Amino acid sequence: xxxxxxxxxxxxxxxxxxxxxxxxxxxxxxxxxxxxxxxxxxxxxxxxxxxxxxxxxxxxxxxxxxxxxxxxxxxxxxxxxxxxxxxxxxxxxxxxxxxxxxxxxxxxxxxxxxxxxxxxxxxxxxxxxxxxxxxxxxxxxxxxxxxxxxxxxxxxxxxxxxxxxxxxxxxxxxxxxxxxxxxxxxxxxxxxxxxxxxxxxxxxxxxxxxxxxxxxxxxxxxxxxxxxxxxxxxxxxxxxxxxxxxxxxxxxxxxxxxxxxxxxxxxxxxxxxxxxxxxxxxxxxxxxxxxxxxxxxxxxxxxxxxxxxxxxxxxxxxxxxxxxxxxxxxxxxxxxxxxxxxxxxxxxxxxxxxxxxxxxxxxxxxxxxxxxxxxxxxxxxxxxxxxxxxxxxxxxxxxxxxxxxxxxxxxxxxxxxxxxxxxxxxxxxxxxxxxxxxxxxxxxxxxxxxxxxxxxxxxxxxxxxxxxxxxxxxxxxxxxxx
Ligand SMILES: *Cc1c(COP(=O)(O)O)cnc(C)c1O
Numbered sequence: 001x002x003x004x005x006x007x008x009x010x011x012x013x014x015x016x017x018x019x020x021x022x023x024x025x026x027x028x029x030x031x032x033x034x035x036x037x038x039x040x041x042x043x044x045x046x047x048x049x050x051x052x053x054x055x056x057x058x059x060x061x062x063x064x065x066x067x068x069x070x071x072x073x074x075x076x077x078x079x080x081x082x083x084x085x086x087x088x089x090x091x092x093x094x095x096x097x098x099x100x101x102x103x104x105x106x107x108x109x110x111x112x113x114x115x116x117x118x119x120x121x122x123x124x125x126x127x128x129x130x131x132x133x134x135x136x137x138x139x140x141x142x143x144x145x146x147x148x149x150x151x152x153x154x155x156x157x158x159x160x161x162x163x164x165x166x167x168x169x170x171x172x173x174x175x176x177x178x179x180x181x182x183x184x185x186x187x188x189x190x191x192x193x194x195x196x197x198x199x200x201x202x203x204x205x206x207x208x209x210x211x212x213x214x215x216x217x218x219x220x221x222x223x224x225x226x227x228x229x230x231x232x233x234x235x236x237x238x239x240x241x242x243x244x245x246x247x248x249x250x251x252x253x254x255x256x257x258x259x260x261x262x263x264x265x266x267x268x269x270x271x272x273x274x275x276x277x278x279x280x281x282x283x284x285x286x287x288x289x290x291x292x293x294x295x296x297x298x299x300x301x302x303x304x305x306x307x308x309x310x311x312x313x314x315x316x317x318x319x320x321x322x323x324x325x326x327x328x329x330x331x332x333x334x335x336x337x338x339x340x341x342x343x344x345x346x347x348x349x350x351x352x353x354x355x356x357x358x359x360x361x362x363x364x365x366x367x368x369x370x371x372x373x374x375x376x377x378x379x380x381x382x383x384x385x386x387x388x389x390x391x392x393x394x395x396x397x398x399x400x401x402x403x404x405x406x407x408x409x410x411x412x413x414x415x416x417x418x419x420x421x422x423x424x425x426x427x428x429x430x431x432x433x434x435x436x437x438x439x440x441x442x443x444x445x446x447x448x449x450x451x452x453x454x455x456x457x458x459x460x461x462x463x464x465x466x467x468x469x470x471x472x473x474x475x476x477x478x479x480x481x482x
Pocket of ligand 1: 069130131163239275
């Protein structure tokens with residue numbers, strides 16, 4: 001495909017402005033030495049360019065996208081309409097409060113609904129992503145211990161089945177990370193947890209359901225062990241769509257939680273944002289929250305800075321329009337729809353896991369939550385076909401690969417999350433594709449290394465692509481480097 005600079009022709013454009021009917025004035029301002037080098041294209045050429053570009057990516061609008069731990073589900077288009085309303089999209093964060101009452105109401109009401117869903121007492125919308133929420137939540141935990149003069153708590157316990165961002169966030173806040181291994185059942189090893197806690201424990205970060213798709217059955221015991229040692233419990237609720245409306249982190253002994261609105265509460269996020277990672281906390285942490293909280297008094301909304309705020313973690317109120325989408329989604333599903341979405345997410349995952357089981361063994365053969373992990377260790381040993389080969393083959397069936405080689409505690413892992421919005425027919429089609437790929441892997445394992453054969457880009461050198469990405473294009477007259 002040609003780059004936009006390689007298309008078109010000097011002088012071509014897609015705007016037709018009327019001739020200037022007043023004398024042109026010379027303005028004394030510094031000017032560019034050379035004219036700006038912009039592409040010269042007609043509207044049709046621009047339109048074709050972007051249509052061709054769009055055809056090179058795979059999104060939920062193209063087909064099945066079972067990317068575990070990422071929740072690539074259908075996002076109701078009506079949310080986009082809500083987020084595009086001028087009263088939400090065309091306002092400025094510095095506008096006087098009385099002119100943006102509706103927007104403040106969105107913040108206040110969404111906070112209330114997220115409190116209800118998580119069992120927390122207060123929520124900040126400022127963090128822009130899940131990992132950002134983790135960072136914010138840990139700062140709350142640190143502020144709490146500091147406020148009590150309890151400075152000896154320097155460690156955060158993180159099970160090895162946590163999302164990779166958990167230890168990274170703890171480390172960014174300055175905590176020492178203590179990793180706890182999982183038992184053979186994929187859950188936290190309680191004995192090892194007990195051995196790890198002490199008066200230097202600031203808290204625990206638990207991803208639940210964890211990265212192997214399991215709900216930790218000892219959750220109450222886990223949170224009590226931490227509380228008894230004087231630590232606080234942090235719940236990574238990025239994947240709350242497995243449990244929302246059914247159980248609440250606040251009822252399971254957690255003090256702080258983050259949610260990923262861009263996974264669970266329907267904001268498209270394939271391109272990397274914008275996202276939103278609200279953080280909820282129990283009342284005793286409320287005064288440490290960042291930013292400003294929308295509050296309502298006598299029917300009037302205003303913003304209030306928490307008294308001992310940790311300070312801003314982002315400008316203004318976070319990615320507000322993502323919050324608008326979340327509110328639209330929650331209101332549309334309502335009290336019955338929220339748990340139903342969770343049940344369907346779990347049902348779809350278990351359906352696929354059971355149907356694939358005979359050919360693709362699950363890493364942990366237990367009832368899963370919204371996602372499950374299979375391991376291709378045996379296939380690799382027997383005929384050299386890897387998780388990567390299977391993932392790449394799926395592309396030829398119009399299916400986006402599942403998450404690969406994650407979590408690290410499972411070898412040759414594929415992590416599959418069908419999501420609640422896929423139909424039985426789509427799941428059956430995917431199951432059939434997995435079956436055909438399995439048969440091919442038996443018949444001609446060598447050919448599997450060639451997949452995909454039908455995509456625009458086949459198998460890039462992933463190391464080179466990550467380490468030496470070509471992000472810049474030079475004009476031919478500027479030299480060879482492209
Ligand atoms: C996606 C995810 C995160 C990180 O969220 P980002 O918005 O990508 O920063 C953290 N924890 C879990 C369990 C996740 O699935």
